[in-house]
Each structure stands twice: as structure tokens, then as C-alpha cells.
Amino acid sequence: MENTTTVDVRALINEHPFSGYQWLVFAMCFIIVLMDGFDTAAIGFIAPSLLGEWHLSKAALAPVLSAALFGLACGALLSGPVSDRWGRRVVLIGSVLLFGVACLSSGYAANLTELTALRFITGVGLGAAMPNAVTLMSEFSPDHRRATIVNLMFCGFPLGAAFGGFLAAWMIPQFGWRSVLHFGGVVPLLLTVLLVFRLPESIRYMVARQQPVEKIRKVLVRIGSAAHFARSFVMEESGNHAPGSSGIRIVLSRSFVLGSVLLWLCYFMGLVIFYGLVNWMPVLLKDAGLSPQRAALISALFPLGGAGTVLCGMLMDRFNPNRVVATAYALGALSVFAIGQAIGSLGLLVCTVFVAGVLVNTAQASMPSLAAAYYPTAGRGTGVAWMLGVGRFGGIAGSFLVAELSSQHISLSGIFTVVAIAGGISCAALMLKQAIGSSAVDVERASKKEFLAH
Template identity: 65%
Template sequence: MGLSPAAASPESKAVNVQAVLNAHPFSRYQWLIFSLCFFIVLFDGFDTAAIGYIAPSLMAEWDVSKSGLAPVLSAALFGLAGGAMLSGPLADRFGRKQVLAGAVGLFGVACLCSALALDLETLTALRFVTGLGLGAAMPNAVTLMSEYCPDARRSIITNAMFCGFPLGAAFGGFLAAWMIPYWGWRSVLLLGGTAPLLLVVLLLVLLPESVRYMVAKQYPAERIRQVLSRIAGASVQGVRSFAMTESKSVAPGQHGLAVVLSRSYWLGSAMLWLAYFMGLVIFYALVNWMPVLFKEAGLDTRTSTLVAALFPLGGVGAVFFGWLMDRFNANRIIAIGYALTALSIWWIGQEAGRLGWLVVAVFVAGTVMNTAQSSMPALAAAFYPTSGRATGVAWMLGIGRFGGIAGSFLVADLTARQLDFSTIFAVVAVPGLIAMAALIVKQMASAPARD
């Protein structure tokens, strides 16, 4: 397939890299990039959720109370916030690939060391370091993937890649339920550290730098052509200059946080932060505490873990949302998802003592909640221009992580107040309504179109 007329600028004869991506079918090389990013996010989800699944074992082995467990549950979330907020500006300045490989290596080593911890304080410190790597990996995987997508399929492909996170979190639950009785809770962390370190080798060898980033930073045309030729074949051979277009102008030399907080983007940025923050209040409140809450409601440890693992598994619905986002108003689609999230979380609280309906409620709630939450990075990636995309996605994820911290402490506080099962879930449902309102405001503010 040849390049479209829009692919080249008449004045400079420079080939527009986004037009190249739009004009050609999604290639095997792009599927390779997708696979590598998918596994980054998969291992991110596994390592993030692992602490919740081993929590009952920690309480039993180290004689830790529920309130005493809150610091170790939230330690990684502080790291996640810091890692995301630091890595975005670094990736906008130095590139996506380097930051990604370093981040995956960091959380792999830290998780491996966590398996050797002998006390709660050491484990808490190592979970913080793990979080730094996890926080840096996620936004840059999303950013790099989105920058290799054709415009018409960006949301569905990015969402499909991001499904690795809830799948990794759910996979961790099923593995924990099987592994802990045989090898103890440390085996879960050993696996969570070893797999990412193997992935780092593949990233260094196979993962390319973002082609849009290379154009923005004026990399040599030969290097850009080498990557594009694996997507567009002979149609880019001999091209001596590459360019790209953005839907909205950015001040010369402006990049990173300066773009995110500029007049054109600040309100949309704030609403993205608020919506993602509230979504993670729900996610971490439930992922970290559902096994404990279900056990207190009368289920045994293994059943509690298995039922709780259904919650993150539902995130595969993000592929459907991605399809809808590519065809309809993305803000409204995700806002509807958060409204349904609030309703379904409330439903879980009504099913204590009825295992069959509890399983259904948890799966439905997980599907709508994780579908909405997993769609947010694609929404953010489409919102920002190339010069601020990594920072925009990373800061949404980073600030949102404080919602995860709040969620972890929220349930600890609610249980300390001796609220009953149904009331706890009713309170946890409220952030879904706030996230819905934030996206409605973002839409009403007439946010810039995606590039």
C-alpha cells in the first residue's frame, strides 16, 4: 500500500509518520511492540496486586493486625506515584525505551528482594522501591504503544494492551491461591521478580524507540526509516525527511509538564487526574481488602482469594470500550462506565452470605470498573500532543496512585469503625460517581481533539 497524499508535505517533501501508520495495516512488527508492552503491563499488574493476595498469610505468619498491614499495602502505591511522576518528564526528554527497560529491571529486582524480607519494615521499604519501577513502567508502555497506533484504532489497541494489567492482577490471585499452600507467600514474590528480569533482555534487544518521539527530537532520518520500513516496507525507502502533525499548536520548545499545565490543557488534565484518582480508590480498596473482608464474612481463605481474583479479571472488557471510544465520544463512554461501577460495587455489599450471587456481583463489578479504569490511559494518550504525552499520561497515573493509597487506608478506617459489610461497599461505590462527574466536566470544557 502506498502513502496517502497527506503523508508528505508539499513544501518540504517530508513524509508524515502518522500518515504512514494510518495508511498501512497493523504489521507484525507493531504486534511485536504490542506484545512487549502487553507483558510489561501484565507483570506490572501481577506485582502490584501480589501484596493483597499474600496479605492474609502475612497477617498469620507475622501476627499483624489489619491496621498494621496498611503501610505495607500502600508502600508500593507511594512508589508508584513517585515513579510515574518522575518518569514522564524523563521519557519526554530522553526517550520511552530507556525509561521502560530501566523501570522493568527496577521492579523485577525489588520484587525478588521482597521475597527475602524477614520483617514488615523491610518488606515495606522494598515494596516502595518496587512501586518506583512499576510506576515508571506503566505510563511509558501506554505512551509508546499509542505512538505506534493508527488514529482510527488507537483506543482499541491501547486498551487491549492495557488489559494486561487486570489480567496480571487476576492471574496473580489464581497463582497465589495455588502456590501459597505449597510453597508459601514468598514464592509469589519470587515469580513476580524473575519474570520481569527476563523481559528486560527482550526489551533491550527488540523494542524500538517511539517513531513519533524520534521525529520530535529530530533523530537521523536513517534511524526513523529503519523502523518505519518494518511497518510500511519499500514505500519509505529513499525518504530523506520525516515530519508529523499535531492537532493543536504547542509553543516552541514547550514540552513535558509545561504542556500538561498550559492554558489549553490544564482543566482537562485536572479532570483526568480526578477521575483516575477516584477509580484507583475503588480498585485498591477492593483488590487489597476483598480477601480479608470476604474471609470475615464467612468464606475460607482459599475461596476468599479466588472470588477476589475475579474482580481484576473483568478488565478485559476494555477492548470493547476501546472499540466504542474509536467511534463515539470517549469521555462519555468512560463516564457511563464509572456510573455502572458505582452501582455494581454497591451490589457486592448486598450479597454477603450468598456465594453464588457474590461471585456474579464481583465479576460484574470488576468488568465495568476495570473496563472504565483501563480505558483512561488511552483517553489521556489521545488528549496530549507528542511533546507532552508521556508526562500527561504519567502524571495522571502518578496522581491517581494517591487514590490507591487513599483506598487502602479507607477500608482500614471503615473496618476500624466497625461498619458492616454492605456499608463498606456502599461507601467505596461513591468515588465512581465522582469520576463520572469529572469526565462530564472534561467534555463540557471542550478539550482539544486528539492528534
């Protein structure tokens, strides 16, 4: 080892056991994603309280429910190119600080207009945080375990959303709906302090951007001792793009654009389901005759189902990832349809909501790791962020879709049937992506290799 002058960063990460330092990075990213899920779903759980306190109609809630989603889209679309240019670390710290301050301020909103504006700002921070946490974690993960590790991290999002439901069911009767937003703001602010002192920059990013050897060595030595003696670092990866290309140019290049569009469509439709149900299920179940507290508790089972994401990641690392995720979407669509048929039987309703949550959230939470594996380092930040950003408009569409269906007095079973169709479209998009040979594996085999050295 003492004669080593050049270290292959990708080989070292792939061959070295997952270190304590990588687990620290994982823990910080997991908490970011957890609070992202909590803050994103919080507005849905306080919605019944807003209806009563501010004397609003259900239709009047649509703008405030969707404000954060517009912000999420803007934050993701803007942050991806910035992270490919300036780094993952600075974007993550800034975004966590932004959504912490904005969510805390939301708890002091005096009217619907103020709350809507603050939820938009919260969304911008959330939208920038999520894709960069995924990108950073994927670049610290060995290739053969990337989907498992990133999915394990990403399941913090539905767990955070579920935690928001359980917390709201306890806090709102005790302290009022504003306390939920205060909690959602204070925790990210405390987390920001930890990130400033402990969050590293992505090693693969630093090599791709040809940053100083000393800076790369300082981080890499925490993973493998071989870096102690390195005088230079190299990294081999798919290079189906011109050297020095921007993230935007890579994502929209002829090699990647069709796969990108299919990823966007798939994620869009998945969020039609997720946000349509997370934002409106408490209200829909309340209309079906359940008490507000019971409606919130049952609704919280839907995002809680995201724990199945870890198993899906293991299957993705072992089998064809496109087909694994497509199957989850197909089964998820059937389960969402079944929710509408279970209204009237409390036990059956609880089971169907949980099963649907497991399948839909497993599929949706697996998409970022699918995107991270599809793009090279130079375009990964933009690729992951733009899939999440474009997909966020599906969340907006889902919220307005359910609001419109409800206003048209469509039956509950009819609403769930319409929402379930989106899952079938997601399944079809991934199967088409696989059929045209645009999976990450196919691209890597067909492309030339780019050898990055520094």
C-alpha cells in the same frame, strides 16, 4: 514510491495495516503491563498469610499495602518528564529492571519494615513502566484504532492482577507466600533481556525530537515500505503549545490544565475503588465467613473483569470517548454497591464481584488511552504519566479508607457503599470535561496545527 523523499509519519501509521512489527511492540508492552498488574496486586493476595505468619493486625498491614502505591506515584511523576526528554525506550527498560530486582528481593524480606521498603522500590519501577508502555504503544497505533489497541494492551494489568490471585491460591499452600514474590521478580528480569534487544523507540517521538533520519527510517521501514526511500520525515498534529515546550509546560498550559486536572480526579477516584477492593477484599470476605482460599478466588474475579476493556476501546474509537468511559464508571459504582448487598449468597456474590470488576476495570483501563489522545507527542509522556501518578494517591487513599472503615466496625455493605461513591465522582469529572469542551477532539479542532519536520 521510489520518488518519495518525504514521508508523513502520522499518515503512514494511520493508512498502513497494523504490521507484524507493531504487534511485536504490542506483545512486549502487554507483557510489561501484565507483570505490572501481577506485582502490584501480589501483596494483597499474600496479606492473609502475612497476618498469620507475622502475627499482625489488619491495621498494621496498611503501610505495606500502600508502600508500592507511594512508589507508583513517585515513579510515574518522575518518569513522564524524563521520557519526554530522553525517550520512551530507555525509561521502559530501566523501570522493568528495577521492579524485577525489587520484587524478587521482597521475597527475602525478614520483617515488615524490610518488606515495606522493598515494596516502595518495586512501586517506583512499576510506576515508571506503566505510563511509558501506554505512551509507546499509543504512538505506534493508528489514530482511528488507538483506543482499541491501547485498551487491549492495558487489559493485561487486571489480567495480571487476577492471575496473581489464582497463582497465589495454588502457590501459597504449596510453596509459601514468598514464592509469589519470587515469581513476580524473575519474569520481569527475563523480560528485560528481550526489551534490550527488540524494543524500539517511538517513531513519533523521534520525529518530534528531530532525531537522525537514519534512526527513524530503520524503525519505520518495518511498518511501511515507503520509508525505504525517505530523505525526511514530517508529522502533523495538534500544536496548542509553543514549539520546543517541555512536557511539564504543555500539561500545565492554559490549553490543557483544566482537562488535566479532571483526568487526574477521575483516575484518582477510580483507583480508590480498585485498590481498596483488590487489597482488602480477600480479608473482608474472609471476615464474612469464607475460607481464605475461597476468599482469594472470588476476589480474583474482580480484576479479571478487565477483559471488557477491549469493547470499551472499540466504542471509544467510534463514539465520544468521554461519555463512553463516564457511563462505565456510573454502572461500575452501582455494581460495587451491589457487592455489599450480596454478602451471604455465594452465587450472587460471585456474579456481582465479576460484573463490578468488568465495569470498574473497563473504565479505569480506558483512561490511559483517553489521556494519550488528549496530549500532543511532545507532552504525551508527561500527560499520561502524571495522570497515572496523581491517580496512584487514590490507590493509597482507597487502602487507608477501607482499613479505617474496617477498624470502625462499619458493616460490609456500608464499606462497599462508601467505596462506590468514588465511581460517581469519576463519572461526574468526565462529564464535566466533556461539557467544557476539553475533550481531545474539541482541542484538536480548536487548536492550530503544528507541523513537525525532520
